[in-house]
Amino acid sequence: AQSVTQLDSHVSVSEGTPVLLRCNYSSSYSPSLFWYVQHPNKGLQLLLKYTSAATLVKGINGFEAEFKKSETSFHLTKPSAHMSDAAEYFCVVSDRDGGYQKVTFGIGTKLQVIP
Amino acid sequence: EPEVTQTPSHQVTQMGQEVILRCVPISNHLYFYWYRQILGQKVEFLVSFYNNEISEKSEIFDDQFSVERPDGSNFTLKIRSTKLEDSAMYFCASSLATGLAGTDTQYFGPGTRLTVL
Known part of the structure; x- marks a missing residue:
């Protein structure tokens, strides 16, 4: 079975402070994990992905995520928030099951950045 | 950089009417997907398509x-x-098949907002 849990539906940070968006997953197989960002009225943009290479993954706009198998986590971080980071963030798990690709989205975390 | 495009960006229709949402995937991709996102809810997988059939x-x-x-x-x-209840944002995605190399990254289009009145 495959599932994704984003532990916070809303996160609010001040501009210039660190961002932490949490994601836990479960998967029967070796999964790939992704973070996508969705700005208001826009489509989904890939931030970064983990596909069984380095466990610390660097993405666009200064974001990074660390895959921790023992904790089944893939939390997204950024050292210093910018106003333009305000958006909704989705953690996604993907694996193959019986030859088919299965993809599950988390419920999303809305990031608010306070000036 | 190649991208997935979708048309129209917004479609309004009357209940009971047929609608067709269009997507142009990235040209060398072989897997295609549709997802939907009802307002305020999570993105939901609808269907994947490969080799001219639903997978x-x-x-x-x-x-x-x-x-x-x-x-x-x-x-x-x-x-x-x-x-x-079909009113939602519909996202198309495509990915490049890599066979045994693991799960492919899906690239998403900007979405079509469907409003059913």
């Missing part, structure tokens, strides 16, 4: 839905008789 579908993808790749570039989602 997987969710329970949402009932007989009212169909997909087609009518030519070498377009990938369409048809809803035969729309219901109010």
Whole structure:
């Protein structure tokens, strides 16, 4: 079975402070994990992905995520928030099951950045 | 950089009407997908398509839905008789098949907002 849990539906940070968006997953197989960002009225943009290479993954706009198998986590971080980071963030798990690709989205975390 | 495009960006239709949502995947990709996101809810998988046939579908993808790749570039989602609850943002995605190399990254289009009145 495959599932994704984003532990916070809303996160609010001040501009210039660190961002932490949490994601836990479960998967029967070796999964790939992704973070996508969705700005208001826009489509989904890939931030970064983990596909069984380095466990610390660097993405666009200064974001990074660390895959921790023992904790089944893939939390997204950024050292210093910018106003333009305000958006909704989705953690996604993907694996193959019986030859088919299965993809599950988390419920999303809305990031608010306070000036 | 190649991207997935979708048309129209916003479609308004009357309940019971048929709608066709169009997508142009990235040109060398072989897997195609449709997702939907009802306002305020999570993104839900609808269907995946490979080699001119459906490879997987969710329970949402009932007989009212169909997909087609009518030519070498377009990938369409048809809803035969729309219901109010079909109002959502519909996202198309595509990925490049890599066989045994693991799961492929899906690249998403900007979405079509469907409003059923």
